[in-house]
Amino acid sequence: MTLKEFFAQHPRLALAFSGGMDSSWLLYAGLQWAEKLGVYYVKSPFQPEFERQDALRLASELGAEVTVLEADPLCDPRVAANPANRCYFCKQAIMSTIKAAAKRDGFDLIIDGTNFSDDIADRPGFQALEEAGVLSPLRICGITKAKVRELSREAGLFTWSKPAYACLATRIPTGEVITVEKLHAVEQSEDALFRMGFSDFRVRTKDGAAKLQFIAEQHDEAARRMDEIKAALSPYFSEITLDPVPREKSL
Numbered sequence: 230m231t232l233k234e235f236f237a238q239h240p241r242l243a244l245a246f247s248g249g250m251d252s253s254w255l256l257y258a259g260l261q262w263a264e265k266l267g268v269y270y271v272k273s274p275f276q277p278e279f280e281r282q283d284a285l286r287l288a289s290e291l292g293a294e295v296t297v298l299e300a301d302p303l304c305d306p307r308v309a310a311n312p313a314n315r316c317y318f319c320k321q322a323i324m325s326t327i328k329a330a331a332k333r334d335g336f337d338l339i340i341d342g343t344n345f346s347d348d349i350a351d352r353p354g355f356q357a358l359e360e361a362g363v364l365s366p367l368r369i370c371g372i373t374k375a376k377v378r379e380l381s382r383e384a385g386l387f388t389w390s391k392p393a394y395a396c397l398a399t400r401i402p403t404g405e406v407i408t409v410e411k412l413h414a415v416e417q418s419e420d421a422l423f424r425m426g427f428s429d430f431r432v433r434t435k436d437g438a439a440k441l442q443f444i445a446e447q448h449d450e451a452a453r454r455m456d457e458i459k460a461a462l463s464p465y466f467s468e469i470t471l472d473p474v475p476r477e478k479s480l
Contacts (some may be wrong), residue, residue: 232268233262235366240264242338243331245271245324248284251342251367254377259340260291267336268295269327273302274409275319275396277416281421287388290477298332303407311407313383315398316354324361339363346374392429393480402435414439414465421461427451429479438468445475 236242236259243257246252246268259266281297288295301309302319323337328391331339341358343365358365367377367407374393381389400415401407411434418432430451431442439462443451451458452471459469 230372232258232366232370232372235370236262239338239340239364241268241336242340242348243269243327243334243336244362245287245327245339245341246284246288247276247342248280248282248287248388248418249342250381250386250388251374251377252313253284253342253345253386253391254381255342255366256288256293257291257381257384257386259355260293266293267331267334268293269298270295271298271300271323271326273300273323274412275398275418277394277397280394283370283388283391287386290387292307296330298326298330303409309397309407311401311403311405313403315403315407316352316355317357319398320354321361322405324349324357324363328361332440340366341438343368344374344377354461386427400431400433400435405435418462418465421478422458423459425458426453429476431476432462433472434466437466438470439466440470440472442472442476444478446478450477 230237241264244252244255244266246256248270256268268288270281272281279390285295300322302322305318305322307318308315308322327339341363343355344367347368378389397412397415398407400413422430427443427447429444431449433440433442441451455471462469
């Protein structure tokens with residue numbers, strides 16, 4: 230099945246829109262091929278502000294209207310406790326928020342940007358998507374991450390070069406309680422690193438300390454600039470170290 234055929238079979242649907250590369254391509258395709266497409270972005274403490282800005286920017290460039298919803302998964306103690314299956318409970322909260330809004334607007338089907346390259350066996354959040362009846366057309370149509378990037382570039386979407394960006398909660402180790410303050414510290418620190426010119430990294434935090442992970446192409450520069458980096462991040466963490474092992478590049 231092609232993506233065009235998918236939209237022909239499901240002409241009226243709602244998109245769970247994150248502003249990432251995958252859902253951005255789906256927005257572009259849905260605007261071309263769907264009869265009616267509702268677009269929903271959920272703002273939560275787990276999503277950095279730049280993701281919301283990217284989502285709204287792309288929607289504006291494509292002439293799409295976005296409904297911004299508010300949700301706080303931390304209100305669920307099962308999410309705040311940060312167990313290994315935290316994503317399952319978090320995704321339930323996010324999708325129930327979208328589902329309620331979409332139903333109110335007349336949409337019975339929700340789609341998301343899960344692609345054919347995603348390892349669903351290793352992500353408990355996908356179970357919540359399945360239980361909620363959410364369809365993933367990129368996965369259904371066999372479209373990989375690399376193909377989405379290629380198609381996005383051809384379409385002129387600025388998101389074509391955007392690295393994968395997992396939610397802020399992934400920076401906190403499993404079993405350590407998640408708080409708004411910890412998420413804020415990570416977001417502010419990563420914003421500072423973006424402003425310093427870095428583009429593919431993670432600020433991992435544990436017990437008030439931060440470990441910085443950079444891809445190989447940026448690791449040496451980060452090592453040279455650690456005094457500058459520590460000065461920028463010191464308001465948020467008691468200790469700041471550079472992981473000696475470069476992280477894998479985001480796809």
